[in-house]
Each structure stands twice: as C-alpha cells, then as structure tokens.
Amino acid sequence: DGGITQSPKYLFRKEGQNVTLSCEQNLNHDAMYWYRQDPGQGLRLIYYSQIVNDFQKGDIAEGYSVSREKKESFPLTVTSAQKNPTAFYLCASSIGAGTGDYTEAFFGQGTRLTVV
Amino acid sequence: RKEVEQDPGPFNVPEGATVAFNCTYSNSASQSFFWYRQDCRKEPKLLMSVYSSGNEDGRFTAQLNRASQYISLLIRDSKLSDSATYLCVVNYLYGGSQGNLIFGKGTKLSVKP
Numbered sequence: 244d245g246g247i248t249q250s251p252k253y254l255f256r257k258e259g260q261n262v263t264l265s266c267e268q269n270l271n272h273d274a275m276y277w278y279r280q281d282p283g284q285g286l287r288l289i290y291y292s293q294i295v296n297d298f299q300k301g302d303i304a305e306g307y308s309v310s311r312e313k314k315e316s317f318p319l320t321v322t323s324a325q326k327n328p329t330a331f332y333l334c335a336s337s338i339g340a341g342t343g344d345y346t347e348a349f350f351g352q353g354t355r356l357t358v359v
Numbered sequence: 360r361k362e363v364e365q366d367p368g369p370f371n372v373p374e375g376a377t378v379a380f381n382c383t384y385s386n387s388a389s390q391s392f393f394w395y396r397q398d399c400r401k402e403p404k405l406l407m408s409v410y411s412s413g414n415e416d417g418r419f420t421a422q423l424n425r426a427s428q429y430i431s432l433l434i435r436d437s438k439l440s441d442s443a444t445y446l447c448v449v450n451y452l453y454g455g456s457q458g459n460l461i462f463g464k465g466t467k468l469s470v471k472p
Binding site: 274276278284285286288291299301331333335337346347348349350351352353355 | 390391393400401402403404405408446448450458459460462463464465
C-alpha cells in the first residue's frame with residue numbers, strides 16, 4: 244500500500260528541547276512539504292524539498308530545520324528557537340513541482356505537538 | 360506574492376441543499392487546481408482536481424475560469440457527512456517562500472438535519 248506516514252501521532256515536548264517529527268513516503272514522489280496548522284487557521288508552509296539533498300525555506304522556517312538525505316524521508320526538527328511550537332504538523336508529498344498538470348499533494352495523518 | 364482567497368464561512372445549510380464555494384487566485388502563472396476536504400483535526404484529502412473544461416464527480420462539480428482567475432465547487436443534495444472545511448489549492452510551476460502549492464484558508468461547511 245503506497246502512502247505517506249507521519250510519526251508519532253501525538254508528541255509532547257518540554258520547553259527548551261529539540262524534537263524531530265518523522266515523515267516517510269513510498270509513493271516515489273520527488274517533492275515533499277512540511278506545513279503547520281494552528282486551530283481554526285489555514286496551512287502555513289515551513290519547508291519544502293523538490294529533490295534529494297535540496298530544500299527551501301517556506302514562509303515560517305524560523306525555529307525549524309529539515310534534511311532530505313533520502314527520497315523517501317523528510318524529517319522536521321522543531322528546535323528550542325521556535326517560540327510557539329504547539330500546533331498540528333502536516334507532511335505532504337507530490338510527484339514534483341513543475342512536472343505537469345494535476346500534481347496534487349498527498350498528506351500524512353499529521354503530528355500534534357504540544358509543549359508542556 | 361501568490362494568494363488564494365476563499366470565503367471562510369461558515370456556510371450553514373440544510374440537508375438536501377445546493378451550496379457553492381468560490382475561490383480566487385492572484386497569479387495567472389498557475390498550472391493546476393484542486394479542491395481538498397479537511398475534517399476537524401484530520402489531514403486534508405483530495406476531493407477533486409479541477410479541469411479547464413469543468414468536471415463532475417457525483418454530487419460535486421468543479422469549474423475553472425482562467426480569464427477571471429477563479430475556481431468554484433458546487434455540492435448538490437448536501438449530506439450531513441459533507442460537513443467539513445473545503446480548501447482551494449493552486450499549483451504553480453515555480454515556488455518561492457510559499458512553495459509551488461498555494462492553499463486557501465478554507466471554507467467551512469456545516470450541513471444541518
């Protein structure tokens with residue numbers, strides 16, 4: 244079964260700690276994305292990657308870091324520099340940017356991060 | 360900057376009603392268009408792609424007007440299970456700090472018995 248998997252589903256972090264959210268896809272997609280969603284709000288882009296070993300900052304990259312060492316994996320680290328990290332984090336993938344029409348994104352089930 | 364605008368609603372409609380959502384986009388250099396559905400506390404899921412000629416999937420009809428830069432979603436015979444937030448998404452060839460997939464903030468639909 245092809246898909247995109249995020250783990251864990253729920254995560255609690257103490258203030259001042261770094262934490263890493265996992266995102267894995269077996270859809271053979273080139274592009275991967277991380278979004279943040281706050282209650283009642285829309286999706287905001289944190290980072291995206293169009294190809295292995297390359298990634299670009301989104302609108303709200305401060306306090307976050309990513310890596311893209313493998314095509315299948317795009318982990319997100321929420322660092323202690325992120326002042327308000329409690330949110331719903333969504334990972335998505337698509338065939339690739341600029342590869343033609345109808346390159347829709349597929350989402351993982353999300354990770355709900357709470358700072359305690 | 361690329362923008363995708365939606366009426367946030369909520370749209371409160373009775374079962375069986377027909378409801379329409381519009382979405383406008385600001386940048387004409389767009390490639391493709393989608394409607395997603397997001398249930399409360401869940402991930403967005405693709406509802407349908409939007410084709411230039413318009414397309415229909417059961418009770419759902421999507422239309423694209425490139426000249427006026429808007430897309431629409433029509434839901435006929437609304438069901439209770441249609442209650443959700445509907446996200447308009449525009450795909451651009453080139454990204455930037457927004458990436459190539461630009462999401463609207465969503466329109467909330469509540470279907471009442």
